[in-house]
Amino acid sequence: MTDTPLNLDVSLGVTIPARDARGRAVRLGPAIDAILANHDYPPVIETLLAEALALTALLGSLLKDAEGQMTLQAQTQNGIVDLLVCDYLNGELRGYVRHDAARLAEAGPNPSLFALFGKGYLAITFDQPATKERYQGIVPLEGDSLGQAAQSYFTQSEQIPSIVRLAAARGAAGWTAGGVIFQHLPEGEEGRERIHTKLDHPEWGHVAVLAGSVKDEELLDRSLPLDALVWRLFHEEAEVRILPAVQLSRGCRCDPDYVRSVIARFPVEERAQMVGEDGFIRVDCAFCATDFPIALDEIEH
Ligand SMILES: [Zn+2]
Numbered sequence: 001m002t003d004t005p006l007n008l009d010v011s012l013g014v015t016i017p018a019r020d021a022r023g024r025a026v027r028l029g030p031a032i033d034a035i036l037a038n039h040d041y042p043p044v045i046e047t048l049l050a051e052a053l054a055l056t057a058l059l060g061s062l063l064k065d066a067e068g069q070m071t072l073q074a075q076t077q078n079g080i081v082d083l084l085v086c087d088y089l090n091g092e093l094r095g096y097v098r099h100d101a102a103r104l105a106e107a108g109p110n111p112s113l114f115a116l117f118g119k120g121y122l123a124i125t126f127d128q129p130a131t132k133e134r135y136q137g138i139v140p141l142e143g144d145s146l147g148q149a150a151q152s153y154f155t156q157s158e159q160i161p162s163i164v165r166l167a168a169a170r171g172a173a174g175w176t177a178g179g180v181i182f183q184h185l186p187e188g189e190e191g192r193e194r195i196h197t198k199l200d201h202p203e204w205g206h207v208a209v210l211a212g213s214v215k216d217e218e219l220l221d222r223s224l225p226l227d228a229l230v231w232r233l234f235h236e237e238a239e240v241r242i243l244p245a246v247q248l249s250r251g252c253r254c255d256p257d258y259v260r261s262v263i264a265r266f267p268v269e270e271r272a273q274m275v276g277e278d279g280f281i282r283v284d285c286a287f288c289a290t291d292f293p294i295a296l297d298e299i300e301h
Pocket of ligand 1: 254285290
């Protein structure tokens with residue numbers, strides 16, 4: 001079966017009205033390859049970032065505001081990974097990881113989430129310019145996986161019972177990362193007070209069991225379109241509504257013109273001090289590991 005628009009680099013929204021549940025499924029392929037190609041990470045870090053990007057795609061595509069931005073940041077005090085940042089804007093994803101390569105090599109081929117992060121925190125920020133809403137929640141980075149950490153974010157920080165599953169692996173065709181999130185939102189839509197948001201709500205328990213039964217192989221199966229995946233999980237439900245899909249891609253917003261405008265704000269003497277031996281001011285974008293050489297005469301007129 002050839003790839004269809006619902007197989008790769010896509011996010012699909014779902015509601016199950018009778019269960020007061022909503023969800024999303026994502027699968028990423030070429031977008032992950034494009035992001036990882038700019039870095040030179042060891043396999044453990046590539047897998048971590050691929051899963052984090054699947055989570056970012058899940059959460060970002062929950063935004064109703066088309067110009068909304070979602071940022072996911074994991075930060076630690078003294079972990080092998082001390083910083084992981086991913087963000088989402090308008091279907092575009094980017095991300096990077098800062099880590100200690102020597103300590104990672106000592107940790108073996110399959111370090112646990114705790115071995116990677118130690119004592120860390122997961123911060124999730126939603127910016128919605130249309131409604132001028134900015135919302136940030138922070139939870140300890142706990143559990144065996146990034147998916148579990150995200151689940152406790154929603155349970156602790158937002159009091160929304162949620163289930164999150166993530167998987168990422170590199171195969172012959174490149175990287176694949178997949179994930180699902182399902183959430184209990186009684187009374188359904190926004191603007192209405194949420195009631196009965198309890199983990200033991202029978203309607204939610206049913207959805208959680210079904211959503212939680214998704215297998216890594218299904219999340220990563222490039223021949224299984226996301227609507228078929230959702231249907232496989234919830235085929236006994238009376239009604240499953242499939243929402244419009246969102247196409248996903250790698251996208252960085254670093255911009256040489258913007259970099260020039262920032263440098264231009266510095267006094268002339270300070271600008272001169274920034275110039276390296278090769279005659280350029282070098283500015284890096286951490287997200288896409290791109291180096292911008294800027295010449296002084298590009299900004300002094
Ligand atoms: Zn960039």
